[in-house]
Amino acid sequence: MNRTSATLSLLIFLCLHNAQRVECAESKLVKPMTNGRLVMLPWNEQGDRIPDFSYCGYQNGGVKIPDVPTLVTLEPSGAEDESARIQAALDDLGKNLEKTPGARGALLLKKGLWKVNTTLTMSYSGVVLRGEGDGEDGTVLLAKMKWILIDAQSPQKDPPWPGNPPSTNIIAQPYIPVGATRFKIFKHGDKRYAKVPDKDSLIKNLKPGDSILLFKPKNEAWVKDLGMDIYKYWTAYAHFERKIVSISNGELVFDIPLPQSLDGKYGGGYVIPAPPDFRIRECGIEHLRFDSTYDATIRTTPKPWEGGEEYASDDDHCAFAMGFSKIENAWARNCTSTHMKHGIVTVGRYARNITVQDCKALDPVSVIGGGRRYAFLIADLAGPSILMQRCYSREGRHDFLTQGMSVGPNAFVDCSSELALNCSENHQKWAMGTLYDNVRVSGKNGGLCAINRGRWGGTGGPDTTGHGWSGNTTVFWNCAAPIIFAGQPPLGQNFMIGNSDPSLFDPKWAEGYVRVANSASGRNDEFVESPFQGSAWQECPTEMVTPGSLYYAQLEARLGKAAVENVTTPEQRQKR
Numbered sequence: 203m204n205r206t207s208a209t210l211s212l213l214i215f216l217c218l219h220n221a222q223r224v225e226c227a228e229s230k231l232v233k234p235m236t237n238g239r240l241v242m243l244p245w246n247e248q249g250d251r252i253p254d255f256s257y258c259g260y261q262n263g264g265v266k267i268p269d270v271p272t273l274v275t276l277e278p279s280g281a282e283d284e285s286a287r288i289q290a291a292l293d294d295l296g297k298n299l300e301k302t303p304g305a306r307g308a309l310l311l312k313k314g315l316w317k318v319n320t321t322l323t324m325s326y327s328g329v330v331l332r333g334e335g336d337g338e339d340g341t342v343l344l345a346k347m348k349w350i351l352i353d354a355q356s357p358q359k360d361p362p363w364p365g366n367p368p369s370t371n372i373i374a375q376p377y378i379p380v381g382a383t384r385f386k387i388f389k390h391g392d393k394r395y396a397k398v399p400d401k402d403s404l405i406k407n408l409k410p411g412d413s414i415l416l417f418k419p420k421n422e423a424w425v426k427d428l429g430m431d432i433y434k435y436w437t438a439y440a441h442f443e444r445k446i447v448s449i450s451n452g453e454l455v456f457d458i459p460l461p462q463s464l465d466g467k468y469g470g471g472y473v474i475p476a477p478p479d480f481r482i483r484e485c486g487i488e489h490l491r492f493d494s495t496y497d498a499t500i501r502t503t504p505k506p507w508e509g510g511e512e513y514a515s516d517d518d519h520c521a522f523a524m525g526f527s528k529i530e531n532a533w534a535r536n537c538t539s540t541h542m543k544h545g546i547v548t549v550g551r552y553a554r555n556i557t558v559q560d561c562k563a564l565d566p567v568s569v570i571g572g573g574r575r576y577a578f579l580i581a582d583l584a585g586p587s588i589l590m591q592r593c594y595s596r597e598g599r600h601d602f603l604t605q606g607m608s609v610g611p612n613a614f615v616d617c618s619s620e621l622a623l624n625c626s627e628n629h630q631k632w633a634m635g636t637l638y639d640n641v642r643v644s645g646k647n648g649g650l651c652a653i654n655r656g657r658w659g660g661t662g663g664p665d666t667t668g669h670g671w672s673g674n675t676t677v678f679w680n681c682a683a684p685i686i687f688a689g690q691p692p693l694g695q696n697f698m699i700g701n702s703d704p705s706l707f708d709p710k711w712a713e714g715y716v717r718v719a720n721s722a723s724g725r726n727d728e729f730v731e732s733p734f735q736g737s738a739w740q741e742c743p744t745e746m747v748t749p750g751s752l753y754y755a756q757l758e759a760r761l762g763k764a765a766v767e768n769v770t771t772p773e774q775r776q777k778r
Contacts, residue, residue: 251381256756259589264765273307278314296326333490345520361477413476424468433668461635492523545577575599610635622648628673652676656723684708688738700747
């Protein structure tokens, strides 16, 4: 950042923080313009800005999910196990599609009950698995396996992603702010650049269109300054996959904004070429209903303080209907799961540019306790560009969830849950860049959280992993829940901006949750009579702000109204 920009950022920062907190219709950080553009203002003197989340979703957002032609059709046979038959059809379709680069085709499973005893794998690009509806009278897949019913991922081995890459630092500025898409680099031949011979210089070979990894390395000083060094195994590093837009005149420009700052004080960042192509792509799962077999005789009585009736609690059955990993530009739409141990989908390692839309996770079966009922999960090392929109959950614990080190920007948009048994949240260890946009959580124990979860997730002893600070650059935008609770990490920021329904606020539940969170983290967050709790950035706790949807406003500003129409329903567009 040059001196003029730094001075302007400091003035804006001081003005914002000296202003009184008043109810408002517009955020101090996001300014809509009459031409449809947005101005994103910094929240601090270092120039950190809320990142552009519009890159989330299939094909980096704004692209309609394709209607792929059906090439193969199967009828249910009534057999006790249809797994081998469906798997063979998926593999044969994939092998045939491989013969034509870029080809896509669907396997259609006709209406009826399909008993599936082993996990179905989708390991070829271009393959779509389709049913004839996600209702009880549609295409129903009944699962007997223990983990994932449909696993969509590349069969290639995981690439070697080092936690600390070789010393090939090319970043020539002390601080790269959140939201940045460019930084200064050492020019080729600079003696300060890299401890490698000139002929092996990465700068010499980089060019527009190349994929790179930007690394935030492991750094003990950073962990200590976060206060997370009290947990023996707590560490957080990140790699950000990006594509070079341009590289010249001492500046590298890339495509997707950073959800995390890179600070020279804490090791800065490194740039290395991305690994060779290892993902599959252009795969979809659509118009299916998933159910799980379970032992209905296994029952649990809630603890006295939990209340409620005895419930089915078998843990030994299918966890998720769908899983995505080592895959890009893929989707799930119009699917419903019921009676899973967790829920409908887990998006896992090295998955990017995924859209999950119009899907429902209903009535999970498990013990109501830790490690269960994650309905819509963005898991470790997933991202960037995961979009879950217009999705619904019932009786989940963590309905819309990120796990540790999921790498944003990622977004939940226009999602809702009912009878929630815990918070939708960043769950552990520094998930980066998550947007909750018009997400509504209801239920006596429901909420939306991005906090220091402290010793939760471990034994509490010296060897515990500790969830600790669960997320950074998490934005709750026009959301509603019994409690919206976000903290400001020592080296970051989270945001609570706008409230679509302050009547959902439950002060008794909120006060109790703040108290137990303080006990777990050692913090002393004070309960206040407000839908917003915690030390994070707060604006308009009792009314909505403009724009109504941050995600769609950013999408329109970047790609125009047609892009918004490609991925929204008429009801969504009217609400905006």
